Amino acid sequence: MPEFLAEPFMQRALLAAIILGPLCGLLGVFVTARRMSFFSETIAHSALTGVALGFLAGFKEPTVPVLFVCCVLAVAMLWLKEHSSLLTDTIMAVLLSTSVAVGVVLLSLQRSRWADLDKYLFGDILSVSWNDVGIAAGIALTVGIVVFRYLNPLTLLATNEDLAHVSGVRVRPLNYAFVLLVTLTVALGVRLLGIVLVTSLVVIPAATARGFAHNLRQHLLFGILAGFVGASGGVALSYPLNLPTGPTITLTLATLFLVSLVFARARRRAAATSIRTQPGTVP
Amino acid sequence: MAPQPVMPVDNALEVHDVHVQLGDTAVLRGVHLQVPRGRIVAVIGPNGCGKTTLLRCLLGLQKVDRGEIRLFGKPVGPDVLARVGYVPQRLQIDPSFSLSVREFLALRRRETRFWFWQRHRVTDAVLRETLAELDAVHLLSRPLAGLSGGQLQRVLIAYSLLGAPELLLLDEPTAGVDTPGEHSFYELIASIHRRLGITVMLVSHDLGMVFRHAAWVYALNGVVCCEGRPEEVLDAESLKAAYGIHVAPYQHHHHAGHPHAHPVVAPPGQSVPIAFRKR
Numbered sequence: 001m002p003e004f005l006a007e008p009f010m011q012r013a014l015l016a017a018i019i020l021g022p023l024c025g026l027l028g029v030f031v032t033a034r035r036m037s038f039f040s041e042t043i044a045h046s047a048l049t050g051v052a053l054g055f056l057a058g059f060k061e062p063t064v065p066v067l068f069v070c071c072v073l074a075v076a077m078l079w080l081k082e083h084s085s086l087l088t089d090t091i092m093a094v095l096l097s098t099s100v101a102v103g104v105v106l107l108s109l110q111r112s113r114w115a116d117l118d119k120y121l122f123g124d125i126l127s128v129s130w131n132d133v134g135i136a137a138g139i140a141l142t143v144g145i146v147v148f149r150y151l152n153p154l155t156l157l158a159t160n161e162d163l164a165h166v167s168g169v170r171v172r173p174l175n176y177a178f179v180l181l182v183t184l185t186v187a188l189g190v191r192l193l194g195i196v197l198v199t200s201l202v203v204i205p206a207a208t209a210r211g212f213a214h215n216l217r218q219h220l221l222f223g224i225l226a227g228f229v230g231a232s233g234g235v236a237l238s239y240p241l242n243l244p245t246g247p248t249i250t251l252t253l254a255t256l257f258l259v260s261l262v263f264a265r266a267r268r269r270a271a272a273t274s275i276r277t278q279p280g281t282v283p
Numbered sequence: 284m285a286p287q288p289v290m291p292v293d294n295a296l297e298v299h300d301v302h303v304q305l306g307d308t309a310v311l312r313g314v315h316l317q318v319p320r321g322r323i324v325a326v327i328g329p330n331g332c333g334k335t336t337l338l339r340c341l342l343g344l345q346k347v348d349r350g351e352i353r354l355f356g357k358p359v360g361p362d363v364l365a366r367v368g369y370v371p372q373r374l375q376i377d378p379s380f381s382l383s384v385r386e387f388l389a390l391r392r393r394e395t396r397f398w399f400w401q402r403h404r405v406t407d408a409v410l411r412e413t414l415a416e417l418d419a420v421h422l423l424s425r426p427l428a429g430l431s432g433g434q435l436q437r438v439l440i441a442y443s444l445l446g447a448p449e450l451l452l453l454d455e456p457t458a459g460v461d462t463p464g465e466h467s468f469y470e471l472i473a474s475i476h477r478r479l480g481i482t483v484m485l486v487s488h489d490l491g492m493v494f495r496h497a498a499w500v501y502a503l504n505g506v507v508c509c510e511g512r513p514e515e516v517l518d519a520e521s522l523k524a525a526y527g528i529h530v531a532p533y534q535h536h537h538h539a540g541h542p543h544a545h546p547v548v549a550p551p552g553q554s555v556p557i558a559f560r561k562r
Contacts, residue, residue, distance in 0.1 A: 155390060166367060167446070
């Protein structure tokens with residue numbers, strides 16, 4: 001057994017990474033396709049308000065308040081999008097900065113908790129409890145089942161909402177459900193990677209998978225794989241290298257992304273060469 | 284109680300006194316139209332005349348403030364929309380989304396309704412057959428996001444046809460398609476219409492298309508200004524009513540001594556034919 005697995009906190013962190021990595025990889029394909037990366041960033045930042053409110057309310061572990069606040073913010077975002085003429089980007093920027101400000105002000109009122117700010121900004125595997133792992137497993141299972149059950153409508157929704165409507169998809173409920181799934185997943189990832197870096201676990205695996213995939217099926221499979229390798233590899237590497245876990249996961253994911261860029265470039269060159277060398281092709 | 288208007292069910296589409304207000308603008312101000320089954324019709328008008336709003340109402344995407352819309356004699360709803368094929372102007376698809384044409388078309392098939400990637404003997408044969416009819420079978424494995432405007436339109440029509448529609452609604456179908464591509468596209472629509480006998484409604488600001496392919500035209504500008512056969516509707520007065528500026532049909536001579544009623548219109552005094560495109 002590797003040395004780092006002897007530590008209970010590493011066991012918990014690795015388990016959380018194995019649950020969250022593939023889940024983020026799966027959802028990330030649809031998040032990037034629907035240009036919702038900034039949405040996941042906004043949700044992650046709203047977690048700070050959840051953390052501060054959780055401590056104020058006397059919670060020992062703020063996972064449940066974080067999930068609650070993130071969901072409230074996601075619904076607020078959708079409501080504003082439907083009931084105002086503001087651009088989605090504007091709505092998200094307003095909510096992101098406001099929720100960070102509220103979180104910091106509330107934390108500053110609790111001097112004893114001020115030192116915890118770093119843990120939530122950049123992640124802290126020591127703070128991942130068995131309770132967190134249990135919640136993550138339950139939510140991951142639910143999200144996974146819902147996504148695979150509604151894979152076809154979600155795919156159609158990513159191409160054109162009007163076409164999805166005419167094809168019989170109930171667009172509005174599915175949009176709300178998808179936003180809720182992303183929100184729950186991002187909120188869970190905050191404990192492992194921190195508010196600042198959690199979006200990397202959603203976006204980078206999907207972007208990495210794009211370099212290897214020829215179709216959506218491969219894109220989803222490689223996205224899940226890249227999420228798994230990046231998250232669990234990052235946790236495993238952080239222990240012997242004595243590096244903070246969140247940034248190490250992000251750097252592992254970024255390395256995978258670089259490899260996929262090189263691979264995709266080599267593949268395009270090979271395709272161009274084969275076209276040029278075909279008989280009858282004008283160079 | 285006021286008597287309900289009598290609506291015979293042999294019409295594919297009926298729009299009765301439809302009003303829609305968007306913000307401060309009354310976009311549709313009492314639109315009436317009836318499209319008999321099996322006809323190929325066009326709704327034309329300048330940008331902002333309410334074409335898109337009307338289309339959204341027909342698809343149940345926009346509520347009407349007043350009036351009534353019926354498809355095949357029934358109010359717009361999921362059951363009746365199942366008989367409609369819709370070809371949008373474009374997809375919102377991100378280049379990073381690697382959905383292939385095969386996967387996209389499989390979304391429309393019942394046997395692959397849970398997972399689009401299921402390889403199914405029937406699905407594959409049907410997809411190939413449908414694409415072959417549209418001269419697009421070579422696109423089957425291509426990523427959807429990498430298609431040109433013309434190729435995408437063919438794939439979107441294939442998607443609609445896989446649902447065996449009785450009414451095909453096309454929104455500005457040749458926006459972003461070059462002229463030869465545009466011509467072959469409308470030929471394709473005409474051949475589908477002849478072969479399957481389905482009702483086709485084209486929504487466009489392109490008058491050229493109307494002259495060549497539509498059997499009946501509705502000129503829209505908040506209300507239906509006029510309707511009739513293209514050569515009847517597309518006279519200077521009707522166009523002025525619809526477009527709000529003076530335009531005149533342009534006679535284009537393909538061969539000496541054989542004037543050919545050309546779709547293109549030009550402002551008076553302008554010698555070069557221009558397509559009526561404002562975008």
